[in-house]
Amino acid sequence: MKLTKETKILIIGLGVMGGSYAKALTDKGYSVKCITRESSDIRYGLEHGMICYGTTEVEPDLVSEAEMVIFALYPGAFIKWIEDYQHLFSKGTVITDVTGVKSEVVYKIQGILRDDVEYIPAHPMAGRERSGVEFADPSVFNGANYIVTPTEKNTLEAIKLCKALGEELGFLRISELTPHAHDEMIAFLSQLTHIIAVTLMNCNDSEDLEKYTGDSFRDLTRIAKINDRMWSELFLMNKTALLTEMDRFIEEFTEFRNYLANGDGKRMREKMRSSSARRTLFDKPVK
């Protein structure tokens, strides 16, 4: 299967991410349908040109006509949906997802999925700190990373299809990682950063701090506004990798703390020069 404007696309879950996918694809000329829990979200999606059809029921005909199904659910809900409804897929359907952890989800779903349906996992590395379809905004994909995490069960054709989807969505960099490498990377780049932000926000409850804050504190805590249900699932599903990163962070932080306690300006400066040099690598590419 190749991705064309005629490809019948079904999105499961019209939240902030499903909505952003839907809007990006509809804007490109695709016809996008969806199944989601709340009828108010369907109304919103129709009114804002995200979808051409939506329903709160898992309509058998809708699922069986779909050629590409995109899951934008919480990880646990995604697995449950597959268990409950995979019998409705037509042979040859390709499914993909937006799930932020891979190993725990990918092997489980590929393990239970029918042999005549292919699941090609992907993770769009873009998002917003708010949840809900009203915060959907496909412009967050511009300049962002899209990662496909295939396993030995995947076909080259599906990998290509999934990458083509990432391109249509507007991602800048499309790459491939194993589920395991993805999870290690995400534990550091995304999960650890969210826990740091939450910790920073919680570790000092002095009054009136907001009166004096500068931009650095705001930047470091932007993601402290967090969807607690989704992220606790993601953290628990990536526990081993995340604990490793958290322990590395504590070790490195404690080293700096001890340099300070010892009045060792020289070593603190070395750490700062190292971070300054390395941070340059991460500057956002100018489009």
Add this chain to the structure above:
Amino acid sequence: MKLTKETKILIIGLGVMGGSYAKALTDKGYSVKCITRESSDIRYGLEHGMICYGTTEVEPDLVSEAEMVIFALYPGAFIKWIEDYQHLFSKGTVITDVTGVKSEVVYKIQGILRDDVEYIPAHPMAGRERSGVEFADPSVFNGANYIVTPTEKNTLEAIKLCKALGEELGFLRISELTPHAHDEMIAFLSQLTHIIAVTLMNCNDSEDLEKYTGDSFRDLTRIAKINDRMWSELFLMNKTALLTEMDRFIEEFTEFRNYLANGDGKRMREKMRSSSARRTLFDKPVK
């Protein structure tokens, strides 16, 4: 003394902060002169309409004619300058500064300063992660906080003058704290955040991470590009307060780590709900 367009203003140190002050004041119609180390910075300041005069020498006449002197030096250099040149001030001169730590600087300088010159300390809570006059930009003051940290040695007149300066520079919120309260606040809001960013940047040197990064990691490490000489001085001058904040952070972070290790999703979610609620307080005021 009141701040008027005729007030003779002298800035010592034309770096990113001194340059931003100079530009903001010149744009408002003040005549700003400066003393700084590099003649190339003076040329830059003259060419970019920041100053009407600059010199690399501590010219006695220039210092004695100044009514308000703004120090934009590193803390140690500021103290040394006062020791070396305070005999040049005229009686009644008011001096202020931009130094990011207060107790260690304020009491030392007020302790050695002539009785007929007044030092009213201030901290503009705005900056850029780059140093040098070519990064000066007074627009960083818009929407930002400006804190005056007077002691019992200061007069009401000088406090008012210093606040008037903050207003002229374009700060949104002008407030007053004791040097001690300022240092506790800054240890948490600014110094801790910089050390977290440096730590995060240093604690994982896997290759190619930048290929996969999203905006959260970029936001949390923006300030990992850091002026190591200035910040090591600031950290060491605020060691006690900063160690307290670092230890609180480690404790809170470790608590979350242990919830994760124990698979305690409920307690992780409580932490995230608490951080989400508290973060709302820190949203930038819309002008």
